[in-house]
Amino acid sequence: MKRYKEAKMGEQAPHVFTIADIAYRAMITEGKSNSILVSGESGAGKTETTKNLMCYLAYLGGNSAAEGQTIEQQVLESNPVLEAFGNAKTARNNNSSRFGKFVEIQFDNVGRISGAAIRTYLLERSRVCQISDPERNYHCFYLLCAAPKEEIEKYKLGDPKSFHYLNQSNCYQLVGVNDANNYLATRRAMDVVGISEEEQEAIFRVVAAILHLGNIDFGNNEGDPESSVLKDDDSKFHLDMTAQLLRCDPESLEDALCKRKMITPDDVIKKSLDISGAIISRDGLAKTIYSRLFDWLVDKINVSIGQDPKSKCLIGVLDIYGFESFESNR
Numbered sequence: 001m002k003r004y005k006e007a008k009m010g011e012q013a014p015h016v017f018t019i020a021d022i023a024y025r026a027m028i029t030e031g032k033s034n035s036i037l038v039s040g041e042s043g044a045g046k047t048e049t050t051k052n053l054m055c056y057l058a059y060l061g062g063n064s065a066a067e068g069q070t071i072e073q074q075v076l077e078s079n080p081v082l083e084a085f086g087n088a089k090t091a092r093n094n095n096s097s098r099f100g101k102f103v104e105i106q107f108d109n110v111g112r113i114s115g116a117a118i119r120t121y122l123l124e125r126s127r128v129c130q131i132s133d134p135e136r137n138y139h140c141f142y143l144l145c146a147a148p149k150e151e152i153e154k155y156k157l158g159d160p161k162s163f164h165y166l167n168q169s170n171c172y173q174l175v176g177v178n179d180a181n182n183y184l185a186t187r188r189a190m191d192v193v194g195i196s197e198e199e200q201e202a203i204f205r206v207v208a209a210i211l212h213l214g215n216i217d218f219g220n221n222e223g224d225p226e227s228s229v230l231k232d233d234d235s236k237f238h239l240d241m242t243a244q245l246l247r248c249d250p251e252s253l254e255d256a257l258c259k260r261k262m263i264t265p266d267d268v269i270k271k272s273l274d275i276s277g278a279i280i281s282r283d284g285l286a287k288t289i290y291s292r293l294f295d296w297l298v299d300k301i302n303v304s305i306g307q308d309p310k311s312k313c314l315i316g317v318l319d320i321y322g323f324e325s326f327e328s329n330r
């Protein structure tokens, strides 16, 4: 970073630091905002490049003397938090971002970082309840299953193989990655970005609830093929756990999964759902809860980092969705 600072284009070997340096210098001299677009196929290195760009901008505009957590530390530490909840192993990349991200780093009139905002786009919701070999679900599920024993007991978790949302693929572990260590690292990163202990507990409660929700299975309601009921005691256990973790009433949850409410101008009609309908509503609930949790996390990080209303210049870094080409593209 030292070598690239204020070096002319071509003076050093090609590097993203040069791009960040040019963007920063142009912002200072011309007083104009700049954006850097990082694009490429899945696995090309966009997210790593984005992190390098952010490190370099933090190096140029950092506030080393500030007390407590600096804005740049918070921006950099938001990466492991967002990756835990928005990244997953795919066929091409063990740490593939399943969302788009635009990071705005704001600067004051002397070129110091004064605020930041993170905007995310289009989280891949379907992954929460549907995966196939050799992919994995979002990292956070495996991290929580590798959490310290007390937490595993508190959330009644265990081997990832016992959860439907994880066992549709045979891939559970990543080579060279320790989920137990990463769980603790994610908790530490959450501390840095200003997520309180209580909020962290609530976040992982929701993650555990989604795993239990996925294990609720449905069976035929005798005498009425158009409706469904909980399949067995195992499903009842997971329903009770989901309700306990989400702090809602188990009967209302069961009703919400097995019945559909239709609102007409005069009345509210409840219609029973068959097994496949109940599964669709269970998975729909899991996807909605997860994507709202993700949005909540991003909002929380933004509130904690804070934006500078007086800032006139910013550098934006856009890490877009990586392109993938499948045998059968849909």
Ligand SMILES: Nc1ncnc2c1ncn2[C@@H]1O[C@H](COP(=O)(O)OP(=O)(O)OP(=O)(O)O)[C@@H](O)[C@H]1O
Residues within 6 Å of the ligand: 040, 041, 042, 043, 044, 045, 046, 047, 048, 049, 093, 094, 095, 096, 097, 098, 320, 321, 322, 323
């Ligand atoms: N500059 C780098 N230094 C070291 N390793 C890198 C670098 N860039 C990429 N890699 C390796 O390649 C992998 C994929 O990179 P990255 O996650 O940045 O890709 P991506 O383009 O963001 O992919 P996706 O679109 O799937 O999110 C990384 O996990 C890392 O192992």
